[in-house]
Every structure is written in C-alpha cells, then in structure tokens.
Amino acid sequence: MTIEDAAQPPGAMDDHAGLPDAKPAAGGHAFEGAPEFAQALRDAMAHAVERGTRRLCWCDEDFASWPVGEAAWVDQLTRWAHLPGRELVMIARDWAVVERRHPRFVQWRRDWAHVVQCLVFDAEHLRGRIGFDRVDRQRAREDFDAISQRAGPGFAAATLGL
Numbered sequence: 001m002t003i004e005d006a007a008q009p010p011g012a013m014d015d016h017a018g019l020p021d022a023k024p025a026a027g028g029h030a031f032e033g034a035p036e037f038a039q040a041l042r043d044a045m046a047h048a049v050e051r052g053t054r055r056l057c058w059c060d061e062d063f064a065s066w067p068v069g070e071a072a073w074v075d076q077l078t079r080w081a082h083l084p085g086r087e088l089v090m091i092a093r094d095w096a097v098v099e100r101r102h103p104r105f106v107q108w109r110r111d112w113a114h115v116v117q118c119l120v121f122d123a124e125h126l127r128g129r130i131g132f133d134r135v136d137r138q139r140a141r142e143d144f145d146a147i148s149q150r151a152g153p154g155f156a157a158a159t160l161g162l
Contacts (some may be wrong), residue, residue: 038067045073049080055087056080057140059121059147062097063090069102081112088112091119091147121147 031040048056060066067073080086092098095118099106109116 034065037065041066042073045076045080049076052083053080054083054085055089057089057091059091062092062094064097064101066102068098068105071104074104074108077108078112081115086115088116089119090116091121093121095120 031037047053058066068077077088081088109118
C-alpha cells in the first residue's frame with residue numbers, strides 16, 4: 001500500500017518478485033511477520049485519512065493477511081471515502097478469500113463501489129513495502145502501474161442472480 005500526499009499524483013504498490021532483501025527508501029517502514037504487517041497497514045490507513053490522500057493502491061495475492069474486515073479499518077476507510085475525489089484501486093489474484101474472510105469489507109465495497117476499482121492479476125510472487133517519501137511513491141507508482149496494465153476487472157460490487 002502506498003500513501004500519497006494530497007498534492008501528489010496518484011500512487012502505487014510494489015511488485016518485485018523474489019526480492020528477499022527489499023527495503024523501503026529512507027522514509028519507509030519495514031515489517032516482518034503477519035502481526036507487524038497488519039499493524040503497518042493500520043498505521044498507513046490512519047496516515048491516509050489524516051493526510052487526505054486521494055488515491056490508495058493495494059496489491060496482494062488474496063488480502064488474507066490484511067485487516068480490511070476489521071470494524072476500525074472499515075470506519076477509517078469510510079472516513080477516507082467521504083472526502084472528495086477519492087479512489088481505491090485493488091489488485092488481487094483471488095477475491096474468494098476476501099469474500100469469505102472479510103464480510104464487513106465486502107459490504108463496504110458494495111456501498112462504495114463508485115470509489116473502488118478491483119482488478120485481477122496473475123503473478124507468481126509479490127513483495128511489498130510501505131513508504132511515505134517521494135522516492136518510495138515514485139518507485140511504487142511505476143511498479144503498480146506495470147501490474148495494473150496486465151490486470152483485468154474482478155470482484156464485482158454486486159452480482160445479479162436469476
């Protein structure tokens with residue numbers, strides 16, 4: 001997840017396959033393990049709300065380790081989405097995990113479909129970093145754009161049944 005300044009152009013997420021020693025630039029925040037990862041995401045979401053970030057770009061295999069279904073996360077996301085001109089772009093390989101494990105987020109996505117774009121990608125392995133400085137944002141923007149160009153629509157906000 002990359003956090004953008006309100007005055008900066010849209011941001012992105014990192015996609016470097018097999019980089020075990022990937023480190024954030026000077027302004028970034030490294031994490032190790034699922035609990036630290038989830039906390040880093042919570043901190044980044046709080047930062048996005050505080051700064052009025054216009055665009056959030058998230059990329060993950062299936063968002064299984066993300067705290068997107070937590071009530072506090074959904075509340076922050078709602079506060080962020082109420083600001084004008086917000087856009088959330090999510091890219092995943094498999095949305096079934098989100099639908100099963102994060103029902104609160106699934107409902108939020110239905111209500112806020114106008115600010116959320118969900119795409120599907122096919123990749124072997126993703127590594128990530130969270131960063132706040134200009135170098136992190138530029139690097140992540142380029143990586144995210146490369147992934148999104150190979151991605152297609154996914155995770156419909158609503159499904160029509162017969």
